[in-house]
Amino acid sequence: MLKRLISLTVVLSCILLPLSLAQAQDGVDWDAELGDWSGNTLKILMVGDPWVTAFDDINPLFEELTGANIVLDAYGYDQTHEKEVLVGTSQSSDYDVIVFDAPWVGEFAEGGFVEDLTPYLDATDPAIIAWDDFMPSFIDVVTWKEQITGVPFGPYILLSHYRTDLYEEAGLEPAETIPDFVANAQALTKDGMYGAALNYQRGSPIGQAWFEYIYAFGGKPFESTYPGSPDPYADMTPLLDSPESIAVVQFFKDMLDYVPIGAENVAWDERATLFATGQVAAVNAWTVRTPGFANPEQSIVVDKFATAMFPHAEGAEPSPPLGGWAMGINKFSEQKDMAWDYIKWFTSQDTLKQFVLAGGPPARMSHMEDPDILAAQHWIPTVAESVPYTYADCRPRIPESSEIITTIGNYVSQAVVGEMSVEDAMKAADEDIATLLKNAGYVVNQ
Numbered sequence: 001m002l003k004r005l006i007s008l009t010v011v012l013s014c015i016l017l018p019l020s021l022a023q024a025q026d027g028v029d030w031d032a033e034l035g036d037w038s039g040n041t042l043k044i045l046m047v048g049d050p051w052v053t054a055f056d057d058i059n060p061l062f063e064e065l066t067g068a069n070i071v072l073d074a075y076g077y078d079q080t081h082e083k084e085v086l087v088g089t090s091q092s093s094d095y096d097v098i099v100f101d102a103p104w105v106g107e108f109a110e111g112g113f114v115e116d117l118t119p120y121l122d123a124t125d126p127a128i129i130a131w132d133d134f135m136p137s138f139i140d141v142v143t144w145k146e147q148i149t150g151v152p153f154g155p156y157i158l159l160s161h162y163r164t165d166l167y168e169e170a171g172l173e174p175a176e177t178i179p180d181f182v183a184n185a186q187a188l189t190k191d192g193m194y195g196a197a198l199n200y201q202r203g204s205p206i207g208q209a210w211f212e213y214i215y216a217f218g219g220k221p222f223e224s225t226y227p228g229s230p231d232p233y234a235d236m237t238p239l240l241d242s243p244e245s246i247a248v249v250q251f252f253k254d255m256l257d258y259v260p261i262g263a264e265n266v267a268w269d270e271r272a273t274l275f276a277t278g279q280v281a282a283v284n285a286w287t288v289r290t291p292g293f294a295n296p297e298q299s300i301v302v303d304k305f306a307t308a309m310f311p312h313a314e315g316a317e318p319s320p321p322l323g324g325w326a327m328g329i330n331k332f333s334e335q336k337d338m339a340w341d342y343i344k345w346f347t348s349q350d351t352l353k354q355f356v357l358a359g360g361p362p363a364r365m366s367h368m369e370d371p372d373i374l375a376a377q378h379w380i381p382t383v384a385e386s387v388p389y390t391y392a393d394c395r396p397r398i399p400e401s402s403e404i405i406t407t408i409g410n411y412v413s414q415a416v417v418g419e420m421s422v423e424d425a426m427k428a429a430d431e432d433i434a435t436l437l438k439n440a441g442y443v444v445n446q
Contacts, residue, residue, distance in 0.1 A: 207409025219244025
């Protein structure tokens with residue numbers, strides 16, 4: 001019966017979306033607030049994450065309000081980064097709105113790829129922006145040296161997702177600590193079922209995974225980079241060969257016993273699919289994936305999963321990883337006012353609520369208490385519980401971030417598949433990253 005009710009909720013939310021959008025505009029006189037962009041085409045460049053289909057339902061209302069035509073181009077993660085960097089370095093006006101990930105903030109700000117939105121925010125009715133309603137740690141994410149690089153619309157938090165039926169049958173509780181997570185995975189790897197799925201694909205997928213877990217193991221990537229740091233980038237001495245870092249990589253290696261065959265090809269999409277198709281008992285995945293687990297057209301575990309906070313080291317506070325997306329204005333766009341009209345409209349409280357109901361992750365604190373959202377998405381309380389522990393710099397936001405993540409990922413992969421020992425791989429990673437950061441002008445005390 002529960003599965004039937006959830007399925008009905010999903011169907012009804014899709015049916016009611018156009019009506020809800022029309023009603024969402026009642027709080028603001030958008031006809032007066034937005035310009036007449038008849039005959040103009042707004043071009044958006046973004047990642048093709050699961051929520052991208054929600055734009056097909058939401059964008060037509062902006063077109064109706066303004067007369068604009070919207071063209072949206074979406075790509076895979078690494079390809080999106082490459083294309084956006086190319087737009088910036090070539091000073092192209094081909095796109096107006098640039099959607100970027102948290103680790104790219106420093107690169108795009110320092111490179112002059114995106115507009116500082118401070119003047120736009122100052123010139124807009126504060127009631128429309130409701131800036132203080134956004135997730136506090138993601139306000140930190142989009143702020144770079146007093147410059148506002150973008151407006152949050154899709155922050156991700158890594159949650160633990162687990163099969164309630166399998167856990168209950170085995171008498172297990174959701175993992176609070178890393179040892180609990182390993183023990184649960186070991187207990188449930190049997191009879192064709194695997195205990196977990198992790199990112200193992202070489203390069204950025206496993207590099208990002210290392211950053212997901214380093215804080216959970218009680219470590220830190222660089223000397224001055226840790227939750228609560230007064231200056232995360234004051235001392236960039238890498239700690240990649242620290243005992244905590246070695247423990248993270250050894251954990252990845254040990255977990256190979258409890259993940260499906262072919263793990264070396266698993267990245268974000270694949271680890272989510274393994275859970276949705278019932279092949280693994282648990283997965284630590286970004287909240288962008290959670291609505292898919294509850295969608296009967298994509299998942300067979302719709303009524304068989306629950307969420308918990310990301311596990312952490314014994315005796316340590318939780319440290320759930322934070323990531324996700326913001327909307328910025330291309331520095332070289334020739335239609336910046338139209339781009340801002342779109343951004344302030346899309347990220348307004350009412351329109352963004354419809355995005356969340358259509359499967360997007362919540363960016364606003366008010367949405368985590370909204371009864372409509374809570375009724376449709378049972379995992380939102382776990383998101384709200386995680387928010388106070390999130391950290392803007394859990395992955396570095398400096399311009400060298402992508403290179404750092406990929407380099408670490410290449411070494412971690414070599415250690416996991418046995419091409420190098422864990423200790424040798426992370427010592428080499430530490431040396432390479434230290435050289436990279438020294439050459440870039442950062443303080444590195446080694």
